[in-house]
Amino acid sequence: MSKKKRALKPPPKAVLRELADLLEVPEVKRNFHYNEILGNVRDTCELKELSDGLTKEKSAKMLRSALALQETLWDLNRREAEFIDKMLYSKSAFLLNRISADGTAGLREIAHQPALLFSLLSGKAAPRWPSEGPVRRRRGKSPGGRRPGSITNSIFQDFVTQLWISTRVAGGKLSLAKSPVSGKPQGSLLKAIEMLKPYLPDGLVPNVLPARTLEKIRADCIKLEAQYEELEAETSGVAEANTAAHSKRNTKSRRPNN
Numbered sequence: 001m002s003k004k005k006r007a008l009k010p011p012p013k014a015v016l017r018e019l020a021d022l023l024e025v026p027e028v029k030r031n032f033h034y035n036e037i038l039g040n041v042r043d044t045c046e047l048k049e050l051s052d053g054l055t056k057e058k059s060a061k062m063l064r065s066a067l068a069l070q071e072t073l074w075d076l077n078r079r080e081a082e083f084i085d086k087m088l089y090s091k092s093a094f095l096l097n098r099i100s101a102d103g104t105a106g107l108r109e110i111a112h113q114p115a116l117l118f119s120l121l122s123g124k125a126a127p128r129w130p131s132e133g134p135v136r137r138r139r140g141k142s143p144g145g146r147r148p149g150s151i152t153n154s155i156f157q158d159f160v161t162q163l164w165i166s167t168r169v170a171g172g173k174l175s176l177a178k179s180p181v182s183g184k185p186q187g188s189l190l191k192a193i194e195m196l197k198p199y200l201p202d203g204l205v206p207n208v209l210p211a212r213t214l215e216k217i218r219a220d221c222i223k224l225e226a227q228y229e230e231l232e233a234e235t236s237g238v239a240e241a242n243t244a245a246h247s248k249r250n251t252k253s254r255r256p257n258n
Contacts, residue, residue, distance in 0.1 A: 008045055008199060008200070008201065009199065010038055010041060010042065010199060011037065011038065011041060011196060011199045013034070015195060015196075015199075016033075016034045016037060016038070017030075018195065019037065019192055019195055019196070020033055020034070020172070022188055022191055022192060022195070023167050023172035023173060023174060023188055023192060024172055024173045025167065025170045025171060025172035026170070026171045026172075029170040029171050029172075030170075032169075032170050033166065033167065033170040033172065036162075036166035036169075036170070037163070037166065037196070040159060040162045040163060040166065041159075041196060041199050041200065043162075044155060044158070044159045044200060044201075044204070045200065045201055047120060047155050047158075048155055048200075048201040048204055049201070050120050051120065051155065052201075059118060062114075062118040063115070063118040063119055063124060066111070066114040066115035066117075066118050066127075067115055067127060069111050069114075069115075070108070070111045070112060070115050070127060070130075071134055073104070073107060073108050073111055074108070074133060074134040075134070076104065081104045084103070084104050084107070085103040085104055088103050088104075088107075089103065105130075108130040109130050111130075112127060112129065112130050115127040119154075124154055125154040126154075153204075153206070155204060156204055156205060156206070157213060157217060159200070159204070160189075160193065160214065160217050161217050161220070161221060163189075163192060163193070163196075164189070164217065164218065164221045165221060165224075167192075168221070168225060173188070174187070174188050174189045174192070174218075175187035175188045175189065176188075176189045176190070176214055176215065176218050178211070184211065185209060185211040185214060185215075189214065189218070190209055190214075193205060193209065
């Protein structure tokens with residue numbers, strides 16, 4: 001007999017308040033933080049339900065097939081791509097009317113859709129977008145990246161990433177470091193995950209939180225924050241320069257003619 005699923009409920013206000021206290025979220029940003037956490041928990045539960053809808057074997061098989069098609073389309077040389085385009089635009093195109101509109105480029109876009117769907121169903125990492133192209137892999141080695149779909153427990157990783165980002169946007173603070181005594185990870189990030197664990201599907205949060213994975217998520221989020229701040233500074237600088245130039249032109253136009 002299959003084990004009955006535990007009915008999931010959203011985190012109550014008291015838990016959200018305790019979480020905000022732990023993460024030092026300013027009072028003025030707390031409602032924003034509450035809504036972000038509730039949305040993150042809801043989306044995570046929905047994704048996990050999707051991934052449980054098929055057997056692991058079937059969803060993994062479909063994902064492998066979809067990724068193989070996507071990668072094969074990326075690997076077409078110019079002559080092969082031109083041949084396919086010719087077929088799609090030929091008189092027989094009416095037989096392929098659902099995929100013939102945009103040639104090979106459109107075919108790559110179409111192939112991305114089932115790959116994305118089956119990545120969600122299998123709980124794996126989303127495939128690369130058609131505009132990104134394939135990851136260059138060296139034979140026998142991981143390419144400074146893995147084959148799309150090979151990341152373990154991507155739903156959990158996405159949950160932690162959104163938890164970090166929403167907290168930082170709300171002005172909160174998260175910490176993650178190794179214990180000087182045990183060498184195990186510790187900090188407010190781990191406490192936050194444990195606080196939200198009762199409201200997430202069983203088995204989503206590992207019994208032993210993966211230190212390397214959490215550290216990578218932390219590093220990636222900090223990198224994104226730095227890039228955003230740099231972009232914001234550049235945008236602000238351009239806006240200030242434009243305002244100054246506009247003000248200078250207005251000053252010149254108001255000067256009386258001699």
